Amino acid sequence: MAKRGVSVVIPCLNEAGTIGQAVDEAFCGIEAAGLPGEVLVADNGSTDGSISIAQQQGARVVDVPERGYGAALHHGICSASFDYVVFADADMSYPFIEISSLIQPLLEGRSNFVLGSRLLGKMEKGAMPLLNRHLGTPVLSFFIRLLYGLELSDCNSGMRAFPRSIYPGLNLRCPGMEYASEMLIRIAQRKISYLEVPIGFRKDRRGHAPHMKRWRDGWRHLRFIIGNAPSLITILIPTLLSVLLLIFAASLSLTNYWAPGSHLRFHSAFIAIALAVPFALFASASLLLKGALHVSGLNESRLIAALVRVNDNAAPFYAAAGLFGCAFAEAIWLCIEWQRAGFGEFFQMGPLIRIMIYTFVASACFSVDLGLGIIRLTALSSKRLDPSQSQPFADGSGDEIPRKIAAG
Numbered sequence: 001m002a003k004r005g006v007s008v009v010i011p012c013l014n015e016a017g018t019i020g021q022a023v024d025e026a027f028c029g030i031e032a033a034g035l036p037g038e039v040l041v042a043d044n045g046s047t048d049g050s051i052s053i054a055q056q057q058g059a060r061v062v063d064v065p066e067r068g069y070g071a072a073l074h075h076g077i078c079s080a081s082f083d084y085v086v087f088a089d090a091d092m093s094y095p096f097i098e099i100s101s102l103i104q105p106l107l108e109g110r111s112n113f114v115l116g117s118r119l120l121g122k123m124e125k126g127a128m129p130l131l132n133r134h135l136g137t138p139v140l141s142f143f144i145r146l147l148y149g150l151e152l153s154d155c156n157s158g159m160r161a162f163p164r165s166i167y168p169g170l171n172l173r174c175p176g177m178e179y180a181s182e183m184l185i186r187i188a189q190r191k192i193s194y195l196e197v198p199i200g201f202r203k204d205r206r207g208h209a210p211h212m213k214r215w216r217d218g219w220r221h222l223r224f225i226i227g228n229a230p231s232l233i234t235i236l237i238p239t240l241l242s243v244l245l246l247i248f249a250a251s252l253s254l255t256n257y258w259a260p261g262s263h264l265r266f267h268s269a270f271i272a273i274a275l276a277v278p279f280a281l282f283a284s285a286s287l288l289l290k291g292a293l294h295v296s297g298l299n300e301s302r303l304i305a306a307l308v309r310v311n312d313n314a315a316p317f318y319a320a321a322g323l324f325g326c327a328f329a330e331a332i333w334l335c336i337e338w339q340r341a342g343f344g345e346f347f348q349m350g351p352l353i354r355i356m357i358y359t360f361v362a363s364a365c366f367s368v369d370l371g372l373g374i375i376r377l378t379a380l381s382s383k384r385l386d387p388s389q390s391q392p393f394a395d396g397s398g399d400e401i402p403r404k405i406a407a408g
Contacts (some may be wrong), residue, residue, distance in 0.1 A: 002408035005031050006037035006103060007080035007164070008096065009087040012045040012071035016053055018092045018205045023057040025092075029099035035082075041090075043078030044068070071181025074172060075289035080164050089161040090364045092205035093127060095159075101197050102161035111195035112166055113187050115152065121198035128201065129214075132156075136218050140225065144181070146343075147229040148188035152196060155184055156221075159199055166192060173298050177217045178224040182298075185228050227289035231303040235290070238283035245276035246357050273356055280364050287368065291375035316369035323362035327355045341370050 008026040012019055023039050026095065030037035041054040042062045051061050064075040077085050085101055088094035094116070119137070120319045128137075142154040158180065170178060170186040187194055226234055250270035287307075293299040310316070330351045338349065 003036070004084050005035045006033060006084045006086060006099065006295035007077075007082040008037065008039045008099065009076035009080065009085060010041050010059075010074060010088070010090045011044065011048050011069055012041045012046055012054065012090050013072070014046045014048045014050060015090040015206065016046070016048040016050045019050045019090050020057050021092055021205070022051045022088075022090045022096065023054055023059045024261075025096040026088075026099070027058065027097040029086075032097060033100035035102050035103070037080055040076045040079055042072040042079075045248075058341045059061070066175055068175035068179075069173065069177050070182070071175040073179060074175075077164065077167055084161065085164050085167070086159070086161040091203050093199045095202070098199050099161075101199065102159070105195050105197070106161060106163060111193045112163060113192050114161045114195050115154065115157055115184075116161075116199035117152075117154040117196045118157055118199060118201040119154045120196060121200050123201045124203050127203045129174035132214065136214065140146060140181070142222055142255070143222065143225050144184055144188070147225065147233060148185055150184060150194060152184065152190040152194070154196070157183060157199075158271065173296075174224070176220065178220050180223050181221045185225070223289065226286060227293045228299045229286075231290065231301065234286035235283050235303065238279040238286070242276040243285065245272045245279070246361065248272045249353060250357055253350040253357075266353065269353050273353070273360065277352065277360070280360075283362060284368060284371070288371045288375075292370065295375055306374065308372055311369060311372035311376060315366045315368070316372070318364040320365035320369065323358045323365065327358035327362065330355045330358070345403050 008010050008030060010019070010022055010026065015022075019041065023041065026039045027037075028320075030039075039059040040058075040062055041051075041059045042064050043051055043054075044064050044067055054061055062076050064072045066075075074086070074408045080100045084106055086099050086102055087095060098116070102116055105114050119133070123133075136153060137156045141152055144150055146153060161181070169190065170183065172182050172186065174182045217361055249269040249272040252265045252272070287304075289297065291304045291308075292303050294301045294304040334348055334351050334355075
């Protein structure tokens with residue numbers, strides 16, 4: 001059973017220049033909070049003497065065999081001895097001295113998860129690149145607010161506090177930078193009470209480049225946020241919009257080409273098809289991303305499970321084949337009509353629009369079928385039969401030749 005107090009977890013990978021100061025300030029923050037505590041340095045394979053420096057300053061070092069920000073924090077949190085956990089980076093940008101402002105709401109029962117918002121607090125000049133401050137962090141925070149309903153301002157903050165007791169229930173799986181977004185998503189999905197407090201933020205005191213890569217890690221965060229979002233928003237609504245646009249285009253294709261105003265209607269049909277494409281692609285990509293997360297165990301999805309069952313019957317494949325057949329029939333009809341016109345000047349925009357719709361929808365169905373097939377095979381590969389566990393017969397006798405029932 002955890003003891004009442006604070007465990008401060010600091011992930012570390014070659015932070016010899018700042019780890020000693022971070023540990024010292026963390027102990028000062030614990031003392032200022034008026035609680036017993038410890039400082040754990042979750043080391044991710046440092047080779048620059050960070051481990052010995054941290055130990056000299058009184059920290060307990062946790063060896064983390066798996067590389068990654070999330071892996072380091074996970075092992076550190078699981079090794080915590082006290083019932084409240086605070087974590088922050090080792091680069092001295094986060095104010096460990098302000099630990100009490102994160103712990104107090106937990107002690108008072110006002111929240112079960114507290115995030116220190118850099119954007120609400122006092123930020124040292126140059127502490128955060130302008131692009132991160134005004135684009136990256138606000139955009140990612142907006143998507144989490146929109147898709148998960150969690151009212152936050154700084155989703156990328158690396159200083160957070162919570163009771164250790166809630167951590168196992170979050171079931172966090174990401175070993176990399178996505179861990180930060182995954183934690184907030186799970187907090188929202190499990191409806192754990194959430195609170196932000198302003199914190200200061202200083203310039204990075206390290207003498208080397210940060211481990212985070214702005215564009216790569218930003219995209220990984222956004223991809224994870226969208227992949228875990230409700231299927232209604234990322235798959236069903238875009239699919240519905242795409243279908244409605246295609247139905248609208250198909251209805252316009254039935255217009256007589258020579259009727260007054262028909263040019264405008266056909267142009268509208270082409271625009272509708274063009275607008276349907278990005279909605280369909282977004283829905284398909286979201287479907288595959290959610291499927292990958294479902295198979296990996298990062299996100300359970302009833303929609304994916306249902307679609308995989310439908311895919312077992314090859315329904316998307318049959319739909320694609322039927323639509324390609326319709327497109328081929330329309331093309332044959334056009335060729336016949338063109339031959340009747342003596343292969344001269346020939347205007348039939350309606351059938352061309354329908355051929356575009358048929359082939360587009362058929363290609364989408366075929367792609368989804370292949371994607372769901374890959375998801376299904378991936379799921380099956382993780383449940384391969386173990387030959388060593390098989391028994392030739394129900395009675396477990398293991399006889400190599402089946403016993404015969406005597407006649408008569």
